[in-house]
Amino acid sequence: MASFTLHGIPVSRGIAIGRAHLLTPAALDVKHYLVAEERVEAEVRRLQDAIAEVHRGLQALWTDLPKDAPTELGAFIDVHALILSDPMISEAPLDIIRGRHYNAEWALVTQIDELSAQFDEIEDPYLRERKADIQQVAERVLKVLMGSAQLAPAPLSEEEYQPQMIVVAHDISPADMLQFRDRSFIGFVTDVGGQNSHTAIVARSLDIPAAVGMSQASQLIEQDDWVVIDGDAGVVITNPSALVLEQYRERQAAQIRARKKLQKLKKTPAITRDGTQVALMANIELPDDCPGALEAGAEGVGLFRSEFLFMGRTGHAQKIPGEDEQFEQYRKAVLAMKGRPVTIRTLDIGADKPLDPTEHNALNPALGLRAIRYCLAEPQLFLTQLRAILRASAYGKVRILIPMLAHAFEIDQSLAMIEQAKAQLREAGHKYDPAVQVGAMIEIPAAALSLPMFVKRMNFLSIGTNDLIQYTLAIDRVDYEVAHLYDPLHPAVLQLIAMTISAGHKAGIDVAVCGEMAGDIKLTRLLLGMGLREFSMHPAQLLSVKQEILNSELARLTLQTRKILRSTEPAAIAEAVEQLQAI
Template structure:
């Protein structure tokens, strides 16, 4: 039966796929007792679900090969044995026939009984196998509760999966994206979370705050994810599918039109040239940036060299990565951000610090780098060596006060002196910039400009700190909103201060690549945007339809607004293409 679930759009797009629940144990269980005349049919449903679960495991085993098969087959075998366990099966039948339990309730009761046995075991390994019970029962409940018709199952078999979860970690999403993931529906979460940002970068449609998703959607349900209108449609009708096909045709046509802008100049309707830069952390990002006509790299994240490894990267490893980046951009300017790790993530690289109660406000970014000058100097040397291959700027993250920039400059001078003694080729100059993401840095930006050659506004963290609201907390969506006047005033102040000091100012936060905010940022005076390469053509197209001179006249009204609702109203008058920013 068709059902529409409403959610908040976190990443636009549409997808048609079969649902895959990440937390199937949260299925609702019907505890009403069975009537005598229902027992036979419900037993058949239970046995059919058990057969489906067995078939799924056999099919899964057949799909796995090589090292992955060796790793996973042990668990598949354990699950298969459980599904044929006489005690489990006899207990289930008795609960239905004698206890008048419905199949779902019987499965849950058997799960609780067996789990208690495992939990009472002294052996830690045997205790841990309770997870097998959970996963097997969840698989059977999944099969039991599917409501797909034979026709839907045929269609679902030809399409990929849409994840249904309470929330999904960015790492899990990245892994799934490489395995045919089509979209994500979250029952909680925020449109400003790291996962939402990643979904937009990957081009995956995503809804968050879809409250009834886990209780209303079942594994293998056919699902139309409409992240254009904020809906997840379970068991879509022929009319729904026709609308999806029309959207696909329109998307293809729009993609072709945007592709023609790859080598076009970035210019507003009134003729003002704007610089579009790319945020990057991989060779794929760099290639996409070049292909879509980026003016350079505005933010290159170096953390990927340090994460997911047990030892620190050597100077040569870093040098090769930075050199390839510079060469890959073919003479266009590249901004390399120094290591931006927090102490909560640094252990993986051997930069272990005592646990911090609040890592977001702890030893991270430049604070961590200056605490480990030897490690930082290795990175500095690698950057200096790579800067001979093309124009490079260095961006320092989490700057709070001028003495941090002074300390970084001192380390660069010392490293340069060392490399000169080693007769290493070095660049004539290497501009040093400050990332403005700490409120103190924004408020005291004029003092920082005495020591910074350029500025980059990191709105993701700046908004979080200014508003004292975790961007991943969906309960704070009414507060964490990029249109909050306090945040806009700080952004405008930093841009104006940089312009008066003759220093370039870019914005590399998430809103830089979101076309809903393009007119707003132009109004605040921004002329240098940095974003994920996938957004470059969209923003270029958006800018071509905006009159910067007219928008600039509205800057004072925007920064004097009292609430983010007032800002939305002003933007709607200034920019007919503006769409409201959804809150949870």
């Protein structure tokens, strides 16, 4: 096996070493987990039972065919029955379950993908088209299997088996990424994506090494190839030599030791050398992230991305969680944080986080009906979420954060709807915190340039640097072809951030950064020098940022940062930011 290196975009730090597992779009629709040795035969039987049920269904279809039905219909059913009986479908996936310990759905999709690839190479167009028949038969079996999912053996625990698999795919949506939270995989490689696509953000939140924008990775890397991800450099090495493998194992061990050393800072307050306290908060996607946030020493949740409660659902009726379901999730997070503040961002869908990826998207979704625009266009959905958040505020300190505001009327409409939600709760006899704080995300240049209308109406501000950079520089942060233009140190971006922090201080309201810049240790001192006193990031980044804060001297940082903000030359800014690390 030849060794080769691919260069892409680093999105999640660390080193992962393992076997490649290629995922096709079809494979993303099923659950992936490993079953224990003693459960393997039960999983084999589950697949056999599903195949038998589909056989019975096809037989019933054939029996119930009307007498005047076209003969092609009967022939079509016969073909599907023959495909289902073929050992490549009825036996090969069973061997995968026994050999690789994959769950039944995963084993079937793996086999179908291999067969589909073989059919793609057939020259005869008629035979090549039979691939669709095989996929349709597999879909029937998968539907039966998914219906029996509650009977499936439980996934292996981390103690039972330590997996060493790396996902390689053309793309993985944020919702699909959440499937892998059980740590079945140790790294991610995708052909597309950018440094701050939401897929990259979720990879960082899972604290798993990842590299995106690899272009042809899913076509060049083969199933079970040895893969090394250098998450710091955005490099993927396939089938490395023994020497290269050893070097990366040593680096991996050194990183693990460094992380253990950081653990000693968990209970240390984030105070600069000259005595200024800084608040370090956590970004979360789901309530289950709260224990990890507390474990990392977070002082609260600075950003709860509520849209992840809405994603990964199938069927129209299941797309939107109801008020009670949302309330239970928000309350779970509030209780888990044990009195610490929880900032819940209202639904922010659109762009690379569509509610339903199968629905028609706008020509430019990043500039379309997303975030607060979507919520104001769907007032009942918005009111449902607001009531759920407000009800959770009866159980601890909750703050509401509104994304993508740019106009005064959007702020006023949002505040009016919060008041309407409160009135509805009073009428229904539900408790809530009447003094719940409401804040605005500053992520559109228009917002950063019209801050007086925000500070007059809002209790706090939170800078979403990911979108602020995207909109300021007019680049799609998901598009790997322009990802190199994404620059947090662009002078225009720095000016907008500094203006926002300054305006908040003058108005006496809190300003946080909850975008990816908050968790980048190369930028910690720059943000401190701008006056930032609240950082919100993924729990995995928190201790590294805390270490930077503990080693910083604000007086000197402030002086140097003023000089940086006066500069417009990219090279001079980059050099000056690097020099901040030595202060």
